[in-house]
Amino acid sequence: MTVNINLWAKTGSLSLPGAGTVPFWGFAGAAAGPAQLPGPLLEVPQGENVEISLTNDLTFGVSLVFPGQDFIPQPVKNPDGAFVSYNLETAPGGSLIYSLTASRPGIFLYESGTAPEKQIQMGLYGAMVVRPPGFDPGNPATWTAYGPGTGTEFDVEKILVISEVDTAIHQALASGDDPAAYNLDYFLINGRSFPDTLNPDDSGTQPYSGKITANSGQRVLLRIINAGFMNHNIRLQGIDIKVAAGDSRPLITPGLDKSYLKHTVTIGSGQSYDILFTAPAAGNYILYDRNLNCCVNGNNFPGGILTMVGII
Amino acid sequence: MTVNIELWATDGYMSTPDGNSIYIWGFSDAAGKKAQLPGPRIVVTQGDVVSITVNNILPEATSLLFPGQSGVLADTGTGPHLAQPQFDGSGNLVSLTDFADYPGNPDTNPASIKYTFTAGNPGTYLYESGTNPHKQVPMGLYGAIIVRPADYDPAIPTRKTAYGENTGTEFDREYLIVVSEIDPALHSAVEKGTEYKIREFKPRYWTMNGRCAPDTMFADGMGCLPNQPYGAMIMAEPGEKILIRYAGSGIENHPLHLHGNHTRIVAEDGRLLKNGATDLSYKRFTVLTGSGQTYDQIFTWSGLGYSPADPIPTTVPNLRNLGVGDAGWTLWSGSPYLGEKGDIPVGVTSFNGIGEYYFMLHSHEEMQITNWGEFPGGMMSMLAIFPAGTLGDTGIIE
Known part of the structure; x- marks a missing residue:
């Protein structure tokens, strides 16, 4: 089965105490929705193929990488060999599908692989939860982080990025x-x-x-x-x-x-x-x-x- | 047993080896005494009900947090209650826990507070200010607590342990090293009442037990360091089990590195690294001592082929692993070791009359082994191995 997710990379405005508003770049979960920090929390079942369609509303290339997850990045280099991006870029105004297999349960980051020293600082990151087999959001008795036998049963879960x-x-x-x-x-x-x-x-x-x-x-x-x-x-x-x-x-x-x-x-x-x-x-x-x-x-x-x- | 401890939150000065005298805030163990760095060591036994009263004579409120202890009660005279973050009438957080106000501000809290907890687990812990901690902790309002296991008995080797009989934590000698940093600009600003921007925090000194090298290697209670009573020199004999308790009381993490030895980390944050029969302890050459955290390690120095039964000189350890400097500076007797002195190489002076020798213990972030940029200094001390039978009762924390 395939889980389809849509993300938009956009500019936005953060509110930080004492700093007024601060511009940032982030991911939105809807075409009309605001860029948010962190990006939308993605929740997928273990074993699924995940296809994330990224639409780039920014004025420069953006990409996605999934540290710790099962995906094959395609690094990009300039014709002169200079390194550009850890993964294929979505061009400004364009869109591209990034795929991974959610092969293990856990908590992961998704983040930009392009100019990460700027784009991650600017906010192009979010978290993804991969649920273990048997996890049923409607049945608290099935709630574990890593499945049966891992000692990770819980009643209350909180993700802190x-x-x-x-x-x-x-x-x-x-x-x-x-x-x-x-x-x-x-x-x-x-x-x-x-x-x-x-x-x-x-x-x-x-x-x-x-x-x-x-x-x-x-x-x-x-x-x-x-x-x-x-x-x-x-x-x-x-x-x-x-x-x-x-x-x-x-x-x-x-x-x-x-x-x-x-x-x-x-x-x-x-x-x-x-x-x-x-x-x-x-x-x-x-x-x-x-x-x-x-x-x-x-x-x-x-x-x-x-x-x-x-x-x- | 009930243990009652009184601390005074007050000010004082610390000395650095380059001649600086730096204003500090800290704790003392008697009224009228100057603050010491770090605060008085507190040694209690698992199961003790520990009451610590803080008498505040600083110009602002202060408090204590006890990371690793649970169910801490606070009492400012109205009866004990669970210590809680404190908010003002507008809902602004004013302290991470119940606090003692400053003298002369009787409108709110009294200037003293009593915290009470049961020392539920053996181990190494910090106590530290929870009020303006970004300022008060670097200023020196911190100290360490050692909790002995309930069955601790120094007269019985199997019960002279860090975490109890059969936990694999027996030791012969123990040392506590609390590490921190000093940004003199912060201390000067607090002394003069001028503005200090925390974003400009830039340490110039790095301390072990409140001292910068080479003062770290002086004995406890040196008269020339009246407010820095604790040495950081580790001394042991071959074959002994050495327990080193690291506590990170500063802002930053410090990679503490002991030349020539791997230490086994047996506990972190006062919790034994053992689940039933599963031993989670691990060996390290460099221990990244995270701020606010503690690391208990045990190791034995046995030398390169040395055994107590055969104290015959063997191969001298590689000079890179010894405390060395230019010719004439080497802290090595010149003899292979441990009591068998002989001729020393030309140009080398012996400073160690007993035949001991030294391994350096230091932060591997090399900038931190300077005093304001001058090497050697800062977060550095030595492990000194002495000939068997020469150390007496050195290295037991009372």
Whole structure:
């Protein structure tokens, strides 16, 4: 079977606390919809052939790559041999279909493979969840991250895409200038900086809330994936977290449990961790970047990569 | 058992080997004492009910987070309750946890707060400020906690462990190394009350236990370092099990690298790397010590063919793995090793009268082994191997 997905690459405008609006490039899930950060969350069943039709509304070439997934990139070079893109480009105004096989369950990034030092910083990334066999969205009894025997049953799932923004670079690239040295000044969970991370889901350009809500005793699965340039040390204060998978490789397999407990997890750029915990007593538990310089908006604390796990 | 600890959040100065004196905020263990860097070591036993009172005499509110502890209660005089992020009346987050206000601001909280938790798991932990942490933690408001396993008994070798009997964590000597960075511009701005932009954070010093090399290699409690009481020199005898507890209290991650030895990481963040019979411990030559995280390692130095039963000189370790400098600077007795002294090469001076020798322990981000750009310095210390029977009770944290 084939899952067909349509994405549009567009310009848009981010709202960041204290920075006003910041231009960005992102993916939209509808021809008339806004570019969003991160891009639309894609959800596909394991084993399917996934065909993503990308329509490029930007004024330069864009492509898609799927790190960790089963696809065959076709790198592009200039006639003189200079490297252009990690995968075939969609020309401005054109569209192209990118295919992959969702051969393993897990949490993955999709991102531009063209001028990634600019296009990923500008927002051309999103997350894709591949569901294990037997996963039925309507039946909580079937909810696992990696299938039976992987110890990843959950009641509440939250996907957290970590990234950063350099507002000066965004302004420069949006006006066609070349970027100066990077000096990241905004730090994002699901495209938002604290306190916006706490706002509920909406239909704007940054639609995904960063807040986690669960009932005491529920099994919570956090799927944290780093789309940014930096490594981030994500801490959940006051709750032991079990690392159940790294880069979508489950650590528990039948007969062998390699999961481990932590309170702070260093998530390298491009990496993901699935972490599990049982919701403790009611209260607010902070989830933040222990690289404390990323808990700011510009120069102001609190901000950035900071959110709450609200246990009811 | 109930353990009551009092800390004072106050200020002071740290010294750097290049002659600088840097204003710090930190914790002291007695009223009227200056802040020390890092804060006082807290050693408790698994199962203890630990109460830590913070008396704040800083000009702004402060607090403590206890990563790795759960169910921490806070009490500012109205009774204990689950420590929680604090918001002001407008819904703005003002502290990551309940805080002690600054003296003279009685409108809100008192200037002291008592945190209480049960030390549920053995291991190595940090305590650190949760109020303006981007400023207060780099200023020095942090320290480490060691939780002994419930069955800990230093008189019984099988129970002198980091994580309990039969966990494979027996040790003979232990060392705690808390690593961090210093941006003097931040410290100066706080001292003078001037503006500091966190986006311009640029460390110039890198510390082990609050000291920069070569001060890291001085003993504990040196009079010339009154506010930096903890040395970072690791000393052991051949064949001993050495437990090193790394804790990253700074902003950045640091790749800590011990020449000539691979260490086995047995626990992270105070959680044993073992699931039932499955041993998840692993060996590293360089341990990327993530900020806010802890790494407990155990290793044995056995030398190149050395055994305690046969302490006859064998092949001298490769000079690249020793602490060396120009001729005359080599920290090596010149003898093959460990008590059997002999002639030393021409141009080499012996600084180690007992016949010990040294492996460098340092951040592999080489800029961090300088003091404001001058090598050697910063996040560097040594592992010194001494002849059997010469060290006494060195290397046990009280």
